[in-house]
Amino acid sequence: MTLLDAEVAVGLPWESPLGRVDARPVEPERDLALLHRWVTHPRSRFWGMQGWSTEQVREELEGIAASTHHDAWLLDLDGEPIALAETYDPERSPLQGRYDVEDGDLGMHVLVAPPRTPRTGTTDVVMTAVMRWCLRDPRVQRVVVEPDATNDAILAKNLRAGFRSRGLVQLPDKTALLSVATRTDFADSALARQFLRGRPSPAPHLNREAMSAAQRDLVTKALRELVHERLIRPEPVDGRWRVDTGTTTYDFAASAHPLEHLAIDPASVRRLGPDGAELDLDAQALVLELRSALGIPGDLVDIYLEEVASTLQAAAWMHDQRQPSAAELVEADAQTIERSMTGHPSFIATNGRIGFGLDDYAAFAPEAGRPFSPFWVAVRKTDSRLSLGEGLDEDAFYARELGPDHDRFRALLRESGRDPEEFRFMPVHPWQWQHKLAITYAPAVARGELVPLGEGRDRYQAQQSIRTLFNLDHPERSFVKLALSVQNMGFLRGLSARYMAATPAINDWVHELVEGDADLREVGFSVLREHAAIGWTGGVHAQLDPSSAYAKMTAALWRESPVPRLQPGERLATMASLLHVDQQRESLAAQLIRASGCAPAQWLGDYLRAYLRPVLHCLLAHDLAFMPHGENLILVLREHRVVRVIMKDIGEEVMVMSDRPLPEAVARIRQPADREEREMAIFTDVFDGFLRHLGATLSQVGVIDDDAFWEVVAGVVRDHRADHPGLHDGFDFFRAQFSHSCLNRLQLRNTRQMVDLTDQSGSLIHVGPIANPIAGRG
Incomplete structure (x- = not known):
């Protein structure tokens, strides 16, 4: 059950804003004169019955009445007829063979009575009532419509009712736009929100099982990233790790990876009270237990806790729904992949959305x-x-x-x-x-x-x-x-x-x-x-x-x-998908590598030449730094291999890190920096911000170990240096350490605005050096 589904599916009568709406079967003899006037009216031209005689309309109505798979209904508003609705079995209609009919599909037509005096909102009320009527039977899972593709008015109304286009179909009397609305589609539609607003929305995803899974995942992520940012320091004890907050102890199994990345097994995490009793995992409680170490300003604690709660709500929703597996996403389209992602890999409060209900x-x-x-x-x-x-x-x-x-x-x-x-x-x-x-x-x-x-x-x-x-x-x-x-x-x-x-x-x-x-x-x-x-x-x-x-x-x-840039055989995916791990702990990147048939090092080399090399080249050849995290790049895949990447979100996040001349209109992106700071555009944004997560994930699932992973990274940097030795003069991407920049510390410092966009580099927080995973590989 989803948004307002309990009420959406109760059918009619319905006390609408315009009055009481109810439905009754069409009786051909009684309703003939009324319906003949309606279907032959100029405004009903898309019904294809212009010029029909009374006798022709009678035959049509009697045929429907005798049918076992086609029904006609009149909708009344306060006892007066307002619309005609027809329901039918798509499998026994002209749609047969033109789309994949599923169990629970119900076809629908609707005709709003040509008004004597137009009344604002009538068609919205009619469409809402018809959808409630169609969905009253729990066996109905989808409503199917096939309006004339040129009928702009009904296409717009279908959109407001939650219908999704499935493409054009050629029917005997028209070119139709086949569209489908599931129960959830209608429940989440503009019409459902308009007419059912003000009534409490059920929240079935906020159940103990889904929230427990969400809490475990977020607490695991929080412990991992707080360790990475040196806000907490775990101690190894008997082959496991422990973090003492002063009031509780967190105990877990983990493996250590480059860049101080502690890959924690979510199933192993335990929260223990002072007496050793196991307590429920609770991300908000963790924030409060570590409040002193996290250093959140007093006036911002409540905001941060709300962002954590919102992140948990979103995670519980995803756990409660069936999400595509990593194996399924290997073949999925770009938008299916996009909506299956779970947020930024480093930020703890990643889905705040304060203001959304x-x-x-x-x-x-x-x-x-x-x-x-x-x-x-x-x-x-x-x-x-x-x-x-x-x-x-x-x-x-x-x-x-x-x-x-x-x-x-x-x-x-x-x-x-x-x-x-x-x-x-x-x-x-x-x-x-x-x-x-x-x-x-x-x-x-x-x-x-x-x-x-x-x-x-x-x-x-x-x-x-x-x-x-x-x-x-x-x-x-x-x-x-x-x-x-x-x-x-x-x-x-x-x-x-x-x-x-x-x-x-x-x-x-x-x-x-x-x-x-x-x-x-x-x-x-x-x-x-x-x-x-x-x-x-x-x-x-x-x-x-x-x-x-x-x-x-x-x-x-x-x-x-x-x-439009895609070639035959190519498809798109957000680069963030390479860090995606499904609810069964399967890695999408690992699945792509296996599906490609390539050796892991070869697959990674292709990917990094398409991603790391151009980012590095832009920095060295043009002093140009992007914000190259997962959501800002689009992968172009062919046969499950990365063949090139496309950068987006340029205007707000690109910068020129030198005082080179720029056109006046572009001057705002100039932010001069010394060579060490320019290197950070690779070390922080690429190595630590993205490859740290990818390398650890692939190592955990046994695709490629840490040493081999970072050797591929080093090889891409070496190859660029060999091709452009002069560009690397004065830069050292193989040095032993680089400055450790921390993201969550920024948000914890000021959750309202963690970075000044006019001085992004000056807003960063560094906590000493961190070992470079490609040091000595040059």
């Missing part, structure tokens, strides 16, 4: 994997700034990204008496509109400075970065990155209109540099440009401090899709 989580969390559509507003050109990448034209850009919605939104503006030429269109996260813009900027909405246009037609899926969305219906179109004023992993996830203005120019400059480098072209390295950014500059808050959270509520950007 249960309904929001089910609708918008990446791991929920629910498609939704951005909300769109129109903003005056005089009160906004649109920055476009080189060669882009505003009208052509909007037409390409919005498709038919572009003309629809322009029509909505004209219908409201506004000139579309005076406005731009800005996507807004649905949560942001509902909880922030419509409230914080209510006067501006009333004045027509922010004009709500409604949800777009395309369905998107949230990525691991939560505010970045992928277009499911048109994968070739851009990712959309939206302001989202929730607190998550050390930041309020807003977007600054002022800061975003330079983003396309920065991306164009980086793209040109990368494309012009022969070494990068040889390994297939490329970047996804953030090629358009929009920010609303109106409202009273625009006159205040630009660093304020209120100045970061109304901006968005578009990033290129990698899909």
